[in-house]
Amino acid sequence: xxxxxxxxxxxxxxxxxxxxxxxxxxxxxxxxxxxxxxxxxxxxxxxxxxxxxxxxxxxxxxxxxxxxxxxxxxxxxxxxxxxxxxxxxxxxxxxxxxxxxxxxxxxxxxxxxxxxxxxxxxxxxxxxxxxxxxxxxxxxxxxxxxxxxxxxxxxxxxxxxxxxxxxxxxxxxxxxxxxxxxxxxxxxxxxxxxxxxxxxxxxxxxxxxxxxxxxxxxxxxxxxxxxxxxxxxxxxxx
Amino acid sequence: xxxxxxxxxxxxxxxxxxxxxxxxxxxxxxxxxxxxxxxxxxxxxxxxxxxxxxxxxxxxxxxxxxxxxxxxxxxxxxxxxxxxxxxxxxxxxxxxxxxxxxxxxxxxxxxxxxxxxxxxxxxxxxxxxxxxxxxxxxxxxxxxxxxxxxxxxxxxxxxxxxxxxxxxxxxxxxxxxxxxxxxxxxxxxxxxxxxxxxxxxxxxxxxxxxxxxxxxxxxxxxxxxxxxxxxxxxxxxxxxxxxxxxxxxxxxxxxxxxxxxxxxxxxxxxxxxxxxxxxxxxxxxxxxxxxxxxxxxxxxxxxxxxxxxxxxxxxxxxxxxxxxxxxxxxxxxxxxxxxxxxxxxxxxxxxxxxx
Numbered sequence: 001x002x003x004x005x006x007x008x009x010x011x012x013x014x015x016x017x018x019x020x021x022x023x024x025x026x027x028x029x030x031x032x033x034x035x036x037x038x039x040x041x042x043x044x045x046x047x048x049x050x051x052x053x054x055x056x057x058x059x060x061x062x063x064x065x066x067x068x069x070x071x072x073x074x075x076x077x078x079x080x081x082x083x084x085x086x087x088x089x090x091x092x093x094x095x096x097x098x099x100x101x102x103x104x105x106x107x108x109x110x111x112x113x114x115x116x117x118x119x120x121x122x123x124x125x126x127x128x129x130x131x132x133x134x135x136x137x138x139x140x141x142x143x144x145x146x147x148x149x150x151x152x153x154x155x156x157x158x159x160x161x162x163x164x165x166x167x168x169x170x171x172x173x174x175x176x177x178x179x180x181x182x183x184x185x186x187x188x189x190x191x192x193x194x195x196x197x198x199x200x201x202x203x204x205x206x207x208x209x210x211x212x213x214x215x216x217x218x219x220x221x222x223x224x225x226x227x228x229x230x231x232x233x234x235x236x237x238x
Numbered sequence: 239x240x241x242x243x244x245x246x247x248x249x250x251x252x253x254x255x256x257x258x259x260x261x262x263x264x265x266x267x268x269x270x271x272x273x274x275x276x277x278x279x280x281x282x283x284x285x286x287x288x289x290x291x292x293x294x295x296x297x298x299x300x301x302x303x304x305x306x307x308x309x310x311x312x313x314x315x316x317x318x319x320x321x322x323x324x325x326x327x328x329x330x331x332x333x334x335x336x337x338x339x340x341x342x343x344x345x346x347x348x349x350x351x352x353x354x355x356x357x358x359x360x361x362x363x364x365x366x367x368x369x370x371x372x373x374x375x376x377x378x379x380x381x382x383x384x385x386x387x388x389x390x391x392x393x394x395x396x397x398x399x400x401x402x403x404x405x406x407x408x409x410x411x412x413x414x415x416x417x418x419x420x421x422x423x424x425x426x427x428x429x430x431x432x433x434x435x436x437x438x439x440x441x442x443x444x445x446x447x448x449x450x451x452x453x454x455x456x457x458x459x460x461x462x463x464x465x466x467x468x469x470x471x472x473x474x475x476x477x478x479x480x481x482x483x484x485x486x487x488x489x490x491x492x493x494x495x496x497x498x499x500x501x502x503x504x505x506x507x508x509x510x511x512x513x514x515x516x517x518x519x520x521x522x523x524x525x526x527x528x529x530x531x532x533x534x535x536x537x538x539x540x541x542x543x544x545x546x547x548x549x550x551x552x553x554x555x556x557x558x559x560x561x562x563x564x565x566x567x568x569x570x571x572x573x574x575x576x577x578x579x580x581x582x583x584x585x586x587x588x589x590x591x592x593x
Contacts, residue, residue, distance in 0.1 A: 105452035
């Protein structure tokens with residue numbers, strides 16, 4: 001069963017096609033890796049899926065429901081939430097309160113939201129830093145906070161936009177373990193990442209974007225041996 | 239119980255006790271203070287506390303720096319005064335009509351201005367409030383235009399045949415102001431600890447991130463504005479009936495909007511106590527400057543000789559310069575205490591505690 005279907009999605013900014021005719025499916029409980037060179041349209045695709053941009057053409061279907069034009073808050077309440085490539089902590093709130101804001105998506109009780117937030121911080125191992133201001137966190141911790149906050153909204157599908165960007169190998173490894181842990185709990189994830197090793201380890205399927213178009217789709221093994229993908233990343237041999 | 243939570247518990251008890259004491263003193267004050275000038279100052283402080291706290295819910299918590307709050311102040315003031323003077327409806331009914339008028343105003347302004355963010359929102363809030371002022375100025379058959387409305391009498395308030403007050407002294411206004419001010423502080427406190435408060439702050443910190451976490455920014459900004467407008471309108475109505483005269487220049491001006499913002503910023507944006515501190519400092523300061531109290535004080539303290547040229551100059555001109563001095567003080571606070579007085583003191587205390 002596909003939890004998310006992208007059907008012939010195009011997004012134009014004036015004459016520029018940031019995405020053109022992209023189609024793929026995300027099976028339930030899987031991790032789909034989304035890769036492509038800079039400017040391939042990965043983040044625009046995320047924006048179209050989560051409601052920050054309306055697709056110019058095509059459809060986004062989540063659990064059988066057409067989402068086009070639905071705003072991000074509605075999309076989140078339906079069970080799909082994203083993190084940001086450039087992290088967006090609520091700086092002047094404590095780490096705990098950041099996650100409480102996410103948890104309030106499913107409850108009106110602040111007390112209950114705080115309990116959920118405490119548990120979620122333990123999952124990403126930020127519970128020791130619950131009371132410090134989010135603005136004071138290191139980049140690695142900020143990425144974890146983004147994940148905890150998104151998870152606190154109890155999503156069915158989590159979209160991670162370069163959560164490992166800018167992290168050192170040890171921190172990346174921690175995030176990889178976290179993503180696998182989340183998968184085991186039954187969550188579906190779409191992961192944008194540049195680190196091919198991480199993508200190979202995490203993904204059940206990989207979608208490659210290039211200049212806004214879907215270049216290839218397949219298992220990680222198929223993708224790394226795909227001639228078109230190699231050309232897109234390294235350039236064609238003369 | 240850990241010693242740490244014990245200390246927190248004790249600190250909470252101390253602050254609760256001092257709060258109760260402060261409120262008690264404020265309620266008993268008119269029994270001991272005969273000076274009408276002191277009562278007048280206190281009423282002005284209450285009114286400014288109400289407007290500052292109301293603004294703080296929208297500006298401080300939600301991060302929407304409205305510089306058009308005179309519109310809600312004026313909506314309350316004009317509705318109450320028109321009903322009182324031309325329809326003979328007592329103000330304690332009129333103020334609720336004023337609240338409704340302010341809410342309608344808020345929804346109109348919100349639907350226009352909340353499409354914009356940051357400085358564009360600020361400019362739009364000024365512009366829309368100005369449209370209201372100019373409209374009131376020109377709708378002469380309803381509002382009496384630039385001449386304003388002067389009330390001739392306030393009907394006495396009685397309940398079950400017993401006269402409660404006939405409004406002939408400042409005391410009833412004092413208590414009305416005090417109750418309204420306590421009410422808005424209570425609401426601010428309650429909102430700050432609720433889901434609403436979290437959502438307001440999330441929008442202030444990062445609207446896009448808030449949006450992705452299931453928060454509809456437009457709805458929650460309008461809720462913040464509505465709460466803010468309700469209490470600003472109460473302050474406007476109270477001011478109007480207390481002073482007994484309003485015109486567009488006094489209750490709908492940009493100066494008033496700016497003054498409302500200043501109370502929040504100087505006291506401390508996003509704190510419950512900030513607007514109280516802001517009002518308690520700025521009202522006596524601006525009244526003192528206006529009545530030339532500072533020049534008189536300098537002369538009386540012997541710092542300046544009234545016969546000298548400098549003394550004569552100060553005595554002559556310092557009273558007129560109150561807006562200038564007020565402005566300089568505001569600049570100093572913004573430069574050196576960007577978090578306002580409450581934030582500054584809190585930080586200083588935290589620094590001493592951590593040393």
